[in-house]
Amino acid sequence: MNFDFTPDAQVDLxxxxxxxxxxxxxxxxxxxxxxxxxxxxxxxxxxxxRLRPEWGTAVRSARFGSYLILFEMxxxxxxxxxxxxxxxxxxxxxxxxxx
Numbered sequence: 583m584n585f586d587f588t589p590d591a592q593v594d595l596x597x598x599x600x601x602x603x604x605x606x607x608x609x610x611x612x613x614x615x616x617x618x619x620x621x622x623x624x625x626x627x628x629x630x631x632r633l634r635p636e637w638g639t640a641v642r643s644a645r646f647g648s649y650l651i652l653f654e655m656x657x658x659x660x661x662x663x664x665x666x667x668x669x670x671x672x673x674x675x676x677x678x679x680x681x
Contacts, residue, residue, distance in 0.1 A: 584659030585625035594665040598649070620646045621662060628655040637676045652676065 603610035624644050631642040640654040652663040
């Protein structure tokens with residue numbers, strides 16, 4: 583299955599890489615590559631991951647290290663919504679689904 587990124591997810595990836603690169607530039611590149619590998623795995627079997635109805639009827643999540651990968655799937659493929667560190671207040675970064 584194909585996957586793409588929202589602008590927020592693209593910024594998240596850049597921020598992750600830049601944050602790690604401050605201490606270890608080589609690890610930054612390898613970590614982002616591993617994160618993208620995990621994203622490709624998600625796209626192959628997106629239904630294996632937990633639904634997150636608090637953020638939308640089609641939103642799912644997967645963990646990678648300290649990060650939560652939030653995504654939606656459709657007939658066209660998987661859209662990565664965000665890559666968020668577990669220490670962040672994810673509830674304020676993801677809009678709640680209207681009741």
